[in-house]
Amino acid sequence: MTITIHTLLLAISQALGWTYTLIWSVSLYPQLFHNYRRRATEGFSLDFALLNVLGLCGYTVFNGSLLFSSVIRAQYADRHPQSPEPPVHLNDFFYALHGAVICGLIYSQFQWPALWNIDRKGAQQMPGRVTMILLGVCFAIVVVDVLGVCYFPALGAGEWIDVIYLIGNIKLFLTIIKYTPQAWLNYRRQSTRGFCMVAILMDFTGGMLSLVQLFIDTALQNDWSGAAGNAPKLVLGNITILFDVILMVQHYCLYARTSRPETVRPVETDPLLGAEDGRVVRE
Template identity: 50%
Template sequence: MATDLTLMAQALSRVLGWTYFLCWSLSFYPQPILNWRRRSTRGFGIDFPTLNVLGFAAYTLSTGAMLFSPTIRAQYAYRYPSAPESTVRVNDFVFALHAAIVCIIIYTQFWVWGFEVGKDQKISRTSLGIFWGNLLGVAVIVFLVLTRGKDGGNDPSGWAWIDTIYALGYVKLVVTIVKYIPQAWINYKRKSTVGWSIDTILLDISGGILSNLQLFIDSALGGDWTGITGNPVKFGLGNVSILFDVIFLIQHYALYRNATKVIEIQARDERDGEHRPLLEDGRSSGSSNDSQV
């Protein structure tokens, strides 16, 4: 009976894993599609895709190492002897790789697609500081592994290469914590979510809930909750995403639900003004003067 329940739990874990993978992967498409349909990135902060590129590049490297590097897998088993198998799954790596590629494409919509980009759509100094600060932090860990690690970083009892992998994972966690803040602030200042796809949020919150469920099941199957402490990034990603998704849902459906049409009209008027020929007023005023004469 216990074996049957274990098999069912393992199957459920795989289903949850690939379902959250689909939800989170699909969540990347509504925003670029919305930008493409509007031929504009207005209402969509550039901080978000900039930090996303860094975060998912780091997450791809960390999950890939946890899955495919014998050295990292052995060091993980040494650090967590009661649960020597990491809770990182293939769907985590595939999701991270796919997300990194799509985020790069989204980032290019601000530069090479010819879309309308607002003059104020520039990455903030805070986001730039976070971007380079994270890279510096990883470089410091690599330096410590090389200079203070035993056996060239291959001995997990001291500074080891797995610490670099953890650092990359924490880069993704830090990025996830901060990347939503500029967009939430933009929505607050504009008193609207126009330009920010709510479909992205609905898929994202679904993926976060399913990701946490899979992590709990995997930890229960391992008989040790260090499956969560040994994979804090995955646990943190799901919960931070859910928190901000709730904020965006409140903004969209409660706080600013009546502001959508007003912002759309204002944006249309701004575009019409920007694209109106400069000589149009001169011609119309000239014709008016002629008629008066």
Template identity: 40%
Template sequence: MSLLEVTSSVFGWVYFICWSLSFYPQSMLNFSRKSTSGTTVDFPLINCLGFLSYMVSNYAFYYSPLIRAQYASRYHGLTPTVQFNDITFALHGLLLSIITTSQYIFPRAWGFTPSKGNKPSRFILGILFGCIVGVVLVIFIVAGSPERNSPSGGGHAWVWLDAIYAISYVKLIVTLIKYTPQVLVNYRNKSTKGWSILQILLDFTGGVLSIGQQGIDSWLQGDWSGITGNPVKFALGNVSMMYDGVFMVQHYVLYKGADGKGEEREGLLGEEGRDEERRIE
């Protein structure tokens, strides 16, 4: 195994760890505060749909002989750049998103005080149902295509690869819009209190490494269709980093001193950690 192959594997698992850990700070902060105030359910709710679609598409790209054959037919005999850690990450993200969403939808079950962020916006609900309808329509179109099961049908005919792409694009659409409601909430509140900055820092690190891994894999294949053939993975890292930058500016520059940084640190430390900090002070 060459150095670049080792580097790609390391990048893959490190970004998997960073992105996986990024799901915990918000739910932990909500639990420690016994409240979801300052945040909105839109983010974790639409994340459930996004990671469900990401898990399904990655599984198909990685395990389905038919999808891999159709991909190879369309992209010069190459294989998808999806790795096993992509599937693991998607499944983990789905489970944690469901848990976090439950804190907003069933606050009393968690012992929380209900807050304004418990109801999803019409915008997010519209995106959610629109994506589902779009995928169903594409599946019907593919199901009616005579070339749908052809391993070499990756040209102009509709094949199951196109259905998998439609499912994967749901994740891309979700990533493009899922942060917007929280950005607006922070702007209206002139504060990031209740919104975990730690999840953003982990997400930013994961984005850098995800793009790095995909670039290395494409270089090793000698063909950049590793990126053009899997645009969702490439876009995920870029779009996430762009939004992460906005949140970091809000947290550390625009609303500095009005965001409860100490509260997040204490919430993640727990009671013992807070007592220890007080003793040190």
């Protein structure tokens, strides 16, 4: 049986999709277990956790609408007649849904530390004022857009797919700003201790694979406007890679010495003892 290039690329696209979905999904767990294991959330930004939850909720709505809503899919096909199938896969939806749940659990470590046996003093953070204002503005914009589609169509408020694109763009916006509080917290502390870098390395790998899959999908349809039709996925991958690099530079270059999980110092011993009796403790 002859395997065509189209069939091969399609198989590669599907394999990449599930691979980066698995990597991104697993990457959400290290920080959750890291906080639980050390019984603290110190070093991890509450704003980062909050923006992650809301962003992934929006991404779930975006992917779910393009996959399961006949109205949204029909409107997408009208706007992209050369490639009427939205370049969104089932793995995109499950990644977003699963991510929203796990990030919600991480956020609960700040809000209900007693459930996780986490030090209350370390968990008592409040979201930044700027973060709350930005979230309020985003919510208000979505509400206005929905009201426009429902009650004021004559004003050119657009279609439901425009609301979905707005939610997708808000997800992009939240992704852009969500890394900033963590990078700023690392800068203020001059350390990344408490922030799990394993998650970032996996996040970086998933972002690269996500972009490769998107380009393969648009090449298969011979219509590069498909990438623009799924702008959240395109920009999300690039932004993820950019900020992952920033956080890796902080951890491995700028604050490498202060970001070590533990340091070793000698314990003072009785001077009558020999050097072989010295001990060390880990801080």
